[in-house]
């Protein structure tokens with residue numbers, strides 16, 4: 001099965017993370033059709049009950065979830081550093097000014 | 102308020118029982134309708150109770166730095182408190198000799214009569230000295246084998262040394278004897294009584310199953326007699342039992358639980374086989390893992406029923422996970438920690454003087470794999486715990502930084518295990534997509550959350566009683 005993914009919607013990190021979880025049961029081949037389009041060919045390692053439609057639905061769902069995770073991670077990177085520094089780095093005094101909006 | 106309406110705080114999410122389960126860095130969990138995270142990110146969340154709950158529980162903040170950031174930091178610190186207290190569990194492998202012949206033996210035991218494979222006095226002295234170098238105020242000295250009760254002299258010598266040094270060190274010190282209870286002589290019991298040693302015995306279930314697992318006809322009777330004698334010597338609360346689910350045991354979840362209840366225990370740890378030592382001969386680990394998950398759920402349902410009928414009985418793996426979920430405290434359980442329990446929480450002193458970072462890693466050494474040998478009892482403490490090997494392991498011991506785990510909503514309740522990754526997948530980093538440990542942990546943690554979602558009023562009083 002080959003799925004086409006628009007890399008303007010899902011960046012490389014999001015695609016990699018989503019495909020990671022399929023890598024146990026499937027052979028995955030990624031190739032760029034052009035700058036914005038990635039083709040992903042997915043072949044089951046062994047006989048499976050999961051239909052291609054189900055697999056595609058699951059993959060799209062996983063891509064969307066990882067995209068959301070990416071947004072949360074990007075938006076919280078600085079505050080996470082501040083909170084962890086407050087908790088564990090005794091001499092770090094980071095504050096609101098250290099957040100790059 | 103700014104044009105952003107609110108700011109996000111770090112959290113992850115997953116779908117369980119048709120709900121979106123959000124978990125933040127503190128391990129706090131919010132169960133919400135599907136689509137909630139999309140709304141949070143889009144800023145289209147209505148200002149209802151869910152919104153208030155997300156603010157109150159540190160998932161979003163109305164200010165760029167949450168007003169209670171200091172409390173957040175303190176709670177974060179509490180969750181990783183086990184790091185501050187340093188290595189608390191010190192395991193002494195006294196001998197590889199054993200008087201049983203377990204089908205799943207994970208310790209590469211030797212025949213009872215075999216020579217060698219027993220810790221010398223000199224090795225014990227150096228090991229105890231190293232143990233006291235740990236900055237931890239509270240230490241547990243655990244004796245393992247083989248069967249440690251076959252070597253009472255070195256067992257007693259170790260405790261006497263620790264008592265002597267502790268006159269000046271003044272640490273809180275606990276002793277644990279891991280024994281099959283077959284050879285609990287009066288002398289062993291006198292030592293246990295004198296020093297308040299906790300006896301942790303092994304019991305796999307009813308007689309037919311226990312005896313089959315041990316390769317002996319009378320093992321069960323002797324263990325039960327040993328448990329009774331142990332209770333008389335050190336008191337009921339200081340005798341516990343640990344089961345291992347053999348392939349045959351997978352067929353008897355109810356019977357195994359009932360056996361523990363019958364013998365007057367109030368807790369059990371439903372423990373899977375692990376692929377070390379001779380246990381590696383069990384070939385189909387994938388099938389075993391799926392069957393174990395099924396076994397676990399059946400046994401757990403039975404435990405819930407017992408509790409509902411008024412018998413207080415705890416499943417300890419669940420209790421550890423639930424404590425992480427429902428309380429602000431860390432648990433100190435070495436197998437579900439990040440950074441991993443290896444070195445941070447446990448050190449092993451092997452009978453031959455080798456120092457290892459976990460019980461499993463010394464078992465690998467019996468197969469001539471010394472990957473996790475930190476050094477020997479002749480080495481300096483600093484060289485062992487901050488040495489090259491320790492640093493190599495430290496690169497891969499936090500699930501916050503491992504592919505698969507770092508985005509997993511369950512990571513606050515789970516742990517990293519570089520030794521298991523290595524022994525089952527060939528490298529310490531591991532691959533979560535094919536990891537059977539990940540499959541098992543994920544399935545059990547998701548199952549516990551699904552119970553909270555689907556049967557909240559029924560299970561929560563029980564769960565709360567387990568974690569309080």
Ligand code: SF4
Pocket residue numbers: 500505506507509510511512513515516533538539540542543
């Ligand atoms: S091992 Fe699996 S369940 Fe545990 S944190 Fe990692 S990905 Fe999640």
